[in-house]
Amino acid sequence: MRTDDDSWDITESVGATAIGVAAMRAYETGREDAVFQDPYAGKLVGAVGSDSWTRMLRGQDEDLRETGGAFIRGVMGYFLIARTLYFDRYFADAMEVGVRQFVILASGLDARAYRMQWPSGSVVFELDLPKVLEFKANALADDPIEVDRREVPVDLRQDWPKALRDKGFDPSKPTAWLAEGLLRYLPGEAQDRLLANVAELSAPGSRMALNIGTGERAVSDEFRKRRAEALAQAGLRVDLEQLWYPWEGRTDPRTWFAMHSWLVREGDPVALLEAHGRTVPEAALPDMGNHILMTAIRPRGDDTL
Template sequence: MTSASAFWIAAVRARETGRGAPLFIDPFAHDLAGDYGYATMAASERVAGGENAFIPVRVRWFDDLTMTSAAAGVRQIVLLGAGLDTRAYRLDLPADADWYEVDRREIFQHKEPVLAEHSPRCQRHIVIADLGGDWAEPLLHAGLDPAARTLWLAEGLFFYLTEPMIVDLLHTAAALCGPASIVAADIIGTAGLDAAAMRGYRDWCDRNGVPPPFGADDPAALLHAGGWRAEHITTPGAADANYGRLPIQPGGRQPGRTHLVTASLATS
């Protein structure tokens, strides 16, 4: 199901790229999505009753955070559960930045042929690993410097994990980076787990013995449990996560709602 979501999100990025005044341009998304991605997007939107307006906003929010971090000197970035992401190719990243993409083999088997004729803007490293297993060793083997300041990106990831898996992942990330490192994630609120759009995925989880979708209303507590201190918490629609696309909402922690969060290494 997570592989299906990667194709779906690629289709959403492709559609956004074709809009007037898009929030971002992803010239690779259409080919990566393929017919399967568009079909998956259409099926999702039939169940949900329309487009998910948050996804393009989320992509842009993570884009902006990535570029701001690079401008501040971060040169090591790890994308956990990379899916069909193309930021290493489409963002104007520093050429000396090391960009690590961690995901399962089947993702890269589809992705690499599509991108083969293109060059990344930075030093891109693919890391074949399952985030439910040992991914630290493959990441280190790929060249990760565990003493370097690092930006960890967990976009659209926690939804598919259990709380113990998330806490373990956060602890592992904390042990693999240096001072002033940052982790960024989106965390759906518990109210959203019961939405009509979730029924198909919940049914799929039940049929396949997969844990149900994860949500939490206290992102700071979740991150703290994994060794990180929340620095900034906002919600889709707030001034810093809107881009003129969503109904205006207050920022900060809003129980029941989705949050976009950045955190630094906890000191105690």
């Protein structure tokens, strides 16, 4: 059960879900028809030192391919692939319009600082709990990185804007913010504070991308069962509903940004996957429909979506 001041490392609670996402990216990267490449994901999963995770990522054994494949074919895997594609494109679009300051909130095992082609002069800030950042730094210590990556060890429920500024963040420059898989792990009031802080730190031309699940009301017991089975087969024995804070009573981020005069555009995960040649099975559609995938831009006069 979550509490408002709890903590974790990469192998437990919320941290364990980051391993699951990295495992999905590693498995997808190894497919012949992969829709993206994350060569660091497998290394991050392997650094956990868990036999079940390591076995899942070895491709020679048919049983192990089935274990990994169950996670991708499971009800959650398709959305995780879609959101990876969406946020990769989001950062690429930001680079194309001249943004050079990037902030990844609750970066977990996100390896974009290592795997994306960053323009000269870019700075990538990664915020997460100290133990999580330490794990990733150790796992990728021998891997080259060509961007100015700055770790900001902080709990996002605390005064993270000060910690970010202390690392050299410049609020006068346009920033591309990312909150991937974060908001449901924050209480509703903490989410609103985070969005308000982002807006306060954002110069005109800044943008924010995020996703959030919108609740369990439309989810059947059979869907929950299939989801639990897919997670268990991937080695993740966690109850997501015990880690999430409720959707009820929380501000819809689309509404929040629109009310603060940001331009808002929603992504369509099903259409995105189909555009990359990946058919979404009917069993995964309910999960797709229970997510918001969006970008918001603070206008500077010539910005459009």
